[in-house]
Structures are given as C-alpha cells and as structure tokens.
Amino acid sequence: MFHLINSSTRHLIAMSFAIFIFITPFAQTSSCLDILPNPDVSSPAFQEFDRYIQVLGVLKFYAEPGVSDAKLIHAASIGAELLDNDEDGLIDDVELGEQLSLVNSIMPLFLEEGSPAEEAMMENFDETFCVHAVLYSEEIAPEAPLDWFSEASLEEILHTINGCGHVELYPSMFALWPAGASQLTQAMDLARGGQFIGVPGSYPEEAWFHYTDVTCDYECMAIEYLYWAIATNMGVLNTPDICEAIEEEWELCSPELLETIDQMVYWIITNTSNKLPQQAPNGIYCPIVSVSETTLKVPPNVYPNPSNNQIAIDLNSLSPNAKICVIIETSGREVFSYEINSDSQSVLLDVDLVSGMYFLSLYSKTEVLLYSTTILIN
Numbered sequence: 086m087f088h089l090i091n092s093s094t095r096h097l098i099a100m101s102f103a104i105f106i107f108i109t110p111f112a113q114t115s116s117c118l119d120i121l122p123n124p125d126v127s128s129p130a131f132q133e134f135d136r137y138i139q140v141l142g143v144l145k146f147y148a149e150p151g152v153s154d155a156k157l158i159h160a161a162s163i164g165a166e167l168l169d170n171d172e173d174g175l176i177d178d179v180e181l182g183e184q185l186s187l188v189n190s191i192m193p194l195f196l197e198e199g200s201p202a203e204e205a206m207m208e209n210f211d212e213t214f215c216v217h218a219v220l221y222s223e224e225i226a227p228e229a230p231l232d233w234f235s236e237a238s239l240e241e242i243l244h245t246i247n248g249c250g251h252v253e254l255y256p257s258m259f260a261l262w263p264a265g266a267s268q269l270t271q272a273m274d275l276a277r278g279g280q281f282i283g284v285p286g287s288y289p290e291e292a293w294f295h296y297t298d299v300t301c302d303y304e305c306m307a308i309e310y311l312y313w314a315i316a317t318n319m320g321v322l323n324t325p326d327i328c329e330a331i332e333e334e335w336e337l338c339s340p341e342l343l344e345t346i347d348q349m350v351y352w353i354i355t356n357t358s359n360k361l362p363q364q365a366p367n368g369i370y371c372p373i374v375s376v377s378e379t380t381l382k383v384p385p386n387v388y389p390n391p392s393n394n395q396i397a398i399d400l401n402s403l404s405p406n407a408k409i410c411v412i413i414e415t416s417g418r419e420v421f422s423y424e425i426n427s428d429s430q431s432v433l434l435d436v437d438l439v440s441g442m443y444f445l446s447l448y449s450k451t452e453v454l455l456y457s458t459t460i461l462i463n
Contacts, residue, residue: 086280115346117371123147132208133202134193139166141176142454143185144246148194149202152222159368159380160194160220163238166366174372175455178360179406181250182453184377188215190249192242194233196222217248217308231321232370239366240320243312247339258359259311262302262438270303272349273310293336293346314350317343387445396434396445404430406444408450412436412443412460438462 116136125131125147134147136154138161146164148157149312168176176182191214195203198221199254206216224237231239251259260267264280272281277296278289282303288295297308313335316322320340322331328338337343344351354361373404400407410432412421420443421436439462446457 115371116158116165116369118158118165120157124310126193128209130206130211130214133200133205135358141168141182142448142452143176143182144168144190146192146194147202149196149200151200152225153278155227156222156225157194159230159244160192160225160238162368162370163366164192164242164262165370166245166364166368167239167242167362169372170364172370172372174457176280177362178452179449179453179455181246181360183449183451184254185215185246185250186401186451188249188253190215190245192216192218192220192227194220194222197446211254215249215390216242216245217288218242227368231365233322233327238368239316240312241314244308244317247311248308257360258353261307264303266347268353269311270307272347272353273307276310276348277306278346294334295333310350311354313337314343314347314354315361316364318354320353327347349383385447385458387458387460391463393463394436394438396436396460398432398434398445398447400430400447403455405446406449407447407455409448409452411446411448412438413446414441414443432436436462 089268103189113196117411118140120136123131123134123137125137131147134149136157137145137147138157139145140161144164146157146161146388158325163437166172168178168182170177181440186247191204193202193216203219220238222242223236226232226238229235241253242357244307246260252261256267259269259271260266264282265271265274270325273294276292278292279285284297284301293354294310296309301309313322317335318340322335323340324327331338335345350457351361383401388397389397390396398410407422408425408427410421410423410425411419413419423434425432425447441462443460443462444457445460447455449455
C-alpha cells in the first residue's frame with residue numbers, strides 16, 4: 086500500500102551520497118543535493134509536478150513548474166539539516182527515518198494557492214502518502230533562510246517531520262489527541278493556561294501561547310506549539326522585530342525565556358533521547374565527513390579494500406538495523422544485492438565484478454540509507 090523507495094531512486098541516492106561525502110570541499114557554500122525528474126508523473130496526485138528531491142531516502146520534496154530550482158534545493162536542504170542536524174550524512178533518528186519512509190512522507194512545493202499541482206494533489210489525496218503541510222513559492226527565500234517574515238520553510242517542514250513522523254512513532258511523547266494524552270499536549274495545556282479544545286473567548290493572563298485561529302483545532306495547535314518551541318530553542322526568533330510580531334500568539338521568543346518559563350516543553354525538545362534538531366538550518370546541506378569517519382557510532386568495517394571479489398563486512402553498531410547490502414557502479418547501475426539475516430553480526434560477500442570503483446551501501450528493511458562507502462575491485 087505504501088510506496089517505498091524504488092530501486093532506481095535508491096541507487097541515485099546512494100551514488101550521490103557516496104560521491105559527495107568523499108569529494109566535498111570543507112567550505113560549505115552550496116548544497117550537495119541533486120534535482121531529479123518527477124518519477125511519479127503517472128500518479129494522478131503527483132502528475133503536475135516536474136521535479137523532485139528525495140532527502141536521505143525518507144522525505145520527498147516535489148516542485149511544480151514555476152518553482153525555481155534554487156527554492157527546491159533550499160527547502161530540501163532544510164529538510165536534510167533537520168533530519169541530520171549534525172550533518173554527518175546519517176539521519177539522527179533512524180527509527181524516525183523509517184517511519185517517514187513507511188508512510189511515504191511528502192513536502193509539496195506549489196507555485197501558488199489553487200495551482201494545478203495543488204488541485205491535483207487535493208483531488209486525489211489518499212492514504213498512500215502523508216502530507217502534513219505545504220509550501221508556496223512566495224514562502225521560500227533562499228537568500229534569507231532564517232528570516233521569519235519572508236521564509237516559512239523551517240515551520241512547514243518541521244510540521245511535516247513532526248506530523249508524519251514523531252506523532253505516530255512516539256505517541257506517549259508527541260501524540261496530538263486525545264487532549265492531554267502526551268507530554269507535548271500536557272505542556273501545551275500549561276502554556277495556554279488550561280485545556281481548551283477550541284479557541285477560548287479569552288486566554289488566561291498567565292498563558293504564553295495563545296493561538297486565536299478558529300480554523301486550527303486542538304491537534305493543529307499542538308503541532309504549532311511544537312514548532313514555536315523548537316524554533317525558539319534554535320534562536321531563530323530572538324530579534325526585537327520578530328518578538329514583537331509574534332507576541333500576540335507566542336511570548337517566549339528567546340531560548341532563555343523558553344528554558345525559564347516553559348520548562349516542560351524545554352525538557353521535551355532538548356532531551357537527547359527524543360533526538361530533535363537543536364541547531365538552526367541555513368539551507369545548505371553538504372556533509373563533509375564520510376560515514377566511515379563518524380565517531381558517533383562504531384561504523385561498519387569493509388575489508389579487504391581493494392579486494393579480489395570477496396568482501397567481508399563487520400556490521401558493528403549497524404547490526405540491528407542493516408538488512409540490505411547493495412553494490413552499484415559509478416553510473417548508478419546495480420550490480421549486486423544481498424539480504425542480510427536479522428541476527429548477522431558480519432557478512433561475507435562473493436561477488437563477480439570487473440576491476441574498478443563501486444559504491445557499497447547498507448539499508449534498513451524500509452530502505453533507509455544507513456551507510457555508504459567506496460570499494461575497489463582488483
């Protein structure tokens with residue numbers, strides 16, 4: 086029912102990922118993301134889009150004609166930075182990545198309200214994909230990535246990641262309904278000065294989150310509240326102009342105010358076990374460290390390299406999650422695929438490849454890219 090990553094897309098992701106992490110210069114001035122033709126033009130819901138970027142194998146950004154390439158890359162880069170906040174080339178929360186992939190999470194970029202792409206998607210909306218927010222071209226500002234007045238990418242992409250991912254994956258922490266059922270909604274009830282299912286006639290004086298849009302129900306308000314808290318903690322709202330502009334809805338515009346006044350939500354978003362992004366994105370995503378160099382986990386060991394068509398892989402910390410091994414040529418053509426047993430700590434591959442360079446990649450069972458490296462065959 087759910088549309089997971091098709092094999093050709095998977096190969097392009099792995100190849101682009103591997104190429105960029107090995108050749109990227111240290112000064113990050115542009116994003117290492119490739120725009121591809123829309124692979125879903127035969128789908129009624131997606132037929133009006135002409136380009137797309139799949140971020141880290143788990144979140145798809147579709148753009149319709151008229152939305153510039155620069156805006157598509159910018160939005161996708163922010164999505165990548167939020168999922169891989171330390172920019173080491175790995176999703177910070179593998180289970181979140183698998184959830185986003187499972188429900189086929191989509192971030193549509195429309196030219197304008199009521200555009201052909203928006204009409205087609207809304208008319209053919211079904212349960213084969215998850216959309217929790219949209220972006221219009223005028224809301225995307227690559228030249229001002231953190232300007233709250235002209236740029237909505239951070240907010241809408243966070244809504245998508247939270248709504249399609251965290252809410253279903255971690256209900257005790259992030260469930261939006263029933264009211265007060267999660268730690269997030271309990272924190273929101275405190276921030277609003279009480280548990281209001283709709284918009285009250287007036288908020289209590291002690292409230293610091295007072296959303297007044299009557300079209301936004303309790304669940305919608307919880308998603309908005311989570312955005313305000315994350316953005317505040319990142320420091321992107323902490324200017325006099327922004328503080329003044331948002332105080333009618335949200336009073337805690339600085340990280341210090343958030344930590345002091347809303348201690349419950351501050352704990353939720355900074356608790357390392359929740360793996361929420363802490364650093365503000367800048368719209369430039371280009372990991373400068375290869376996965377094999379990361380010190381956050383014990384990486385797989387692929388040896389010998391170069392090899393004579395027999396390759397051993399010690400999975401190490403990826404042992405519980407790595408389920409598929411794929412080898413592709415530099416052209417992107419798959420030349421070898423292997424399913425890894427669930428209890429395997431290591432893998433021995435007998436391949437029959439001509440001499441040259443290849444990309445070896447490890448994926449989770451839902452085809453989330455976990456690791457990629459180059460190998461040489463003698």
